[in-house]
Amino acid sequence: MKQHRQWPRFAIVLAVLALIATGCRDSGTTADVEDVDTGAAPAETTTPADTATDTPTETAADTATPTDTGSPTEGTTPAGDIAFDTGVTEEACPDAVNPDNGCIYLGTLSDLTVGPFAALAVPITDAQKAFWNRVNEDGGIGGFDVNVTEFVRDNQYNPEIHNQEYQAIKNDVLALAQTLGSPTTAAIIEDLNAEGIVAVPASWTSEWAFQDVILESGVNYCFESMNSIDWAVENLEGIETVMAVHYPGDYGGDAAAGARIAAEANGLEFTDVETAPGPDNQSGAISAVASQQPDLVILTTNPTDAGAVVGNTAAQGYQGTFIGTGPSWNKGLLTSPAAEAVQALYLASGPWTWTQESPGRDAMEEALGDVDPNDGYTSGWVWSYPLKAALEQAAENGDLTREGLLAAVSELDDVDYEGMLPDEAGNFVGDPNETAYRGSIVSEPNPEAIVGLDVLQDFFVGPTAEGYDFTQSCYTTTAG
């Protein structure tokens, strides 16, 4: 009886040993963790390189200061004479499009499985993969292909895990092609600043405009709500009361802050209703809307909850207008039980949408092929343009090191979005009050349209957003 239970025990012991072995295998770079409060130059550690690494193309990266171990010297490409170190290699990427090019590695830290934004994060990541694949097919940048698939990690929308995964891939990548979530990015922003690693966020919080290493694109939630209210006041009749129904945290809080500012500027009565995620937790919001009957509701939630609020309030006789921010929309709402209410009462605001025609949009459609259309794809695609421009600028300057990339970012005053954003949106140089892009769009639901939305009002900046003095992020100024 005891005999046949031996093998599972061996299996367990082997599993534990394998675990320990893989834990030790994951090394091979001389790295150090820096801290902002020392302000000192990076300290050099002389840890001897460990056993074989598991990523086939990983070379022993070295920092800019000379080391005394036998690590390779700074690399140069034979033809272009571009300096590079961390995250860039001379060998081609695995499954490279251009086998003669070197490889630039970009990291992705996204919520791919269990967190609340997985539904959007997967299309975003996919779109970025298609974007950089297109860049590679056009010949790469400065003699290098760009790889965003090797270092994709799941952060489960947890700042601790985000930090751990960031530490794990930090020394193998030049920059981050995506870091999803505000609390998660806040967990690594200190290190990003200290190491000078450029990162593209997958969110539109107003805080990012004030961080040099963050390459945000598109209007932030704060201005988006301001524009929505301004548009409604101008184009809809009888708007006198506004209610903001939003999630807690920076996503909802930023939008609500903008809504409050615009309501005050327009002389409207404003109510703030916070609601928790989950369609079963919307009864408070539904009751507030149905009983107070505001003329306009700015909705900042996710699609399921938006459907619950719109559908249930309409069922109770509410006839006002909902304007929902970008992530609150999903085409599935038009086949849900709330479809009728959504078509009658709902409008979507946003930084952009698939329906807008532009060369960039056509390129995106071609690159993505056959997918279920979703503005997550649009966002992932558009967010990648500044990083591409920065990489191209750095390659032109002959410096694809981290310092070189950061220097290139400080020269970015004219990013080409291929028509997906207006020209003035591409300026990253100078005071955020001058350069932050403030334009958003308003769309209405249409079951025939590609993501279910028809653009009602193309990029515009309302008077409130135009006149707003943008010196700090909206969410903390009116912190509640």
Place this chain on the structure above:
Amino acid sequence: MTRFGQSLIQGLGNGSIYALLALGFVIIYKSTLVISFAQPALMVAGATMVVFLTGSFGLPFFAAVPVAMLLTALLGLIVERSALRPMVGKPVFVVAIITIGVDITIRVVVNRFLGNTIRNFTSPWGLDTLRVGDVFVQQRFLAMMLTTAVVVAALFAFFKYSRTGLAMRATAFDQETALAQGISVGMVFALSWAIAGALAALAGTFVGTGGSIDQQTWIIALKALPAIIIGGLDSVGGAVIGGLVVGVIEALVGTYQPTAAPWLGNNFAVVSPYVVLLIVLLLRPYGLFGTPEVERV
């Protein structure tokens, strides 16, 4: 008064979802003395099955729901046979963690089918309402409450009058003696998981009638935990009452707390079932209808 009426109806509607889930928990607990954290996964699996049966397979709603219930019952059976049968006799909390592992696994597979978008199915009621005075009563809430009442009555009848039901009650009372009397305890275990699976699928269908199903829908099922404790872990009637109480409290607090007691913070309604739980347990440590454990030293 209308606000109160609206909230009450909404609370009873949501409460029937929690009641069905709590029933599943309690049935498993009564027979096997295991608390199963796999109910959320079974609920989402059932809802997803209805989505696909009415969508891709084109079955009408009233045919799809029983089929989904049967399939989820089968899933519950498979889970019991593979993951839980080897664990008979092991400590209770080890088995509970195993059910959590099962929950994670099933959810990953179901999420693969759900994808990144929201899924819907058309129910006969949608969001249609009828007016009773000033109060808008959604038809689906009425349907949910009616179905729950019928299901609970059927379960009561099953437990009281049928042989298998009697066998389950006997096993819940004393496993060893039931075994000695010739009752197939293994069959009882399997059947309790199957019934729990079917109930979870029905609850999932309710969740999907007025809204959409996405990858976060499973969190709704966690609300059944305070429901089972408030009602008492081993009381079938208690589970139903607990579920309804949780639903009503949540709805009422959600409506009135922001104006009446804003110092409690935003979204206090989400934690209000747990506050009620604490109060109930302080007065009755085994829940409203649970039987106190008698321990022999």
Place this chain on the structure above:
Amino acid sequence: MTALLTDRGGRGSRPRGRPELYTSYSSDLALLNTPAKRAGVLAIVAAAFALPFAVSDQVLVLLGTGLAMSVGAIGLNIVTGYAGQVSLGHAFFVGLGAYTAAVLSGDPDGRLVGFGLPMVVWLPAAGLVAGAAGLLVAPLATRLRGLYLAIVTLGLVFLGEHVFREWDSITGGPGVGRDAVQATLFGNSLTAGGAVLSGAQKVYLFALVVLIAAAVPARNLARSGVGRAFAAVRDRDIAAEVIGVSLTKAKLLAFTISSFYAGICGALLYTITRTVEPNSFNLLLSVRFIAMVLIGGAATISGSIMGAMFVTLLPRFTQQVPRFVPFIGQGVTGGGLLTNVELEAMLYGLLIIAFLIFEPRGLFGVWLRVRNYWKGWPFSY
């Protein structure tokens, strides 16, 4: 204290080859009472201290996190493994400790409440505040048993989450959070890279020192009268009461000590992670701790440490697996049966299940088997 660790008395007088023949009280009571144990523990501790110089920084951060979680797992083992009071509320106490530490060490002029106190104050204070909370929660345990207690402690986690989310002058609010503890000892930062050691190495060594300082008292507690009282309460609480073990006192003590450890764990954990966010202290974290205790082995201290390291390193392990499995699609929506991230998530659940099915006594049970085999070798069977 050293008498409890080593065997001073009677060492020279014990015949060789008879390690379990004790000839003095102190040698009987010693924690490491055989030469084999002494040698083994010395070897492990020496290896642990030498590890930072052999392993890269990114693994060290992970290991440091594992060590911090070990402290928390020891706490949970005390209340759940030794005293038998199932607590799903561990995440709440960890959060309390983390926020106490963050507030006490925070910048007094910053956006949020802070007092700017040094580490000698905030590290014990984190434990003390969490311990006080545990003391307040403990009366629930005297009234409730088994699964009822478990669900009530679960409710505690949800209530705690609510409080952390709403009290944003202390926590910064959801989605924003606040910067975590800046640890300094005698003016030297414990997390920043310095001249001799890098930041990750310092963090790892700091966590290791705290873990050893926490584990030894816990082990002694388990062997003392208090520990025996806990075991009595776990096994037959009514009989224990009958013979004179005060149930209330034992349960109060168990919760308080466990929460103290959880508070220390929270303070330590967030020194490593650098930001604290209110949504991190949720059911998932509590379940992770329970998994650590069960996988490591309930009612053992070394088991808690092993379990914590296992669960912390598991994701790194599951990340390697998809490379070797052919039907997994690359990228996030690649073809194949599952994508690699989904496989990781599934593996996590499956491994925990498989482990518990095959070895319910956990890693400590595996160690016991190995040890007993070699003890009786070549006559083991």
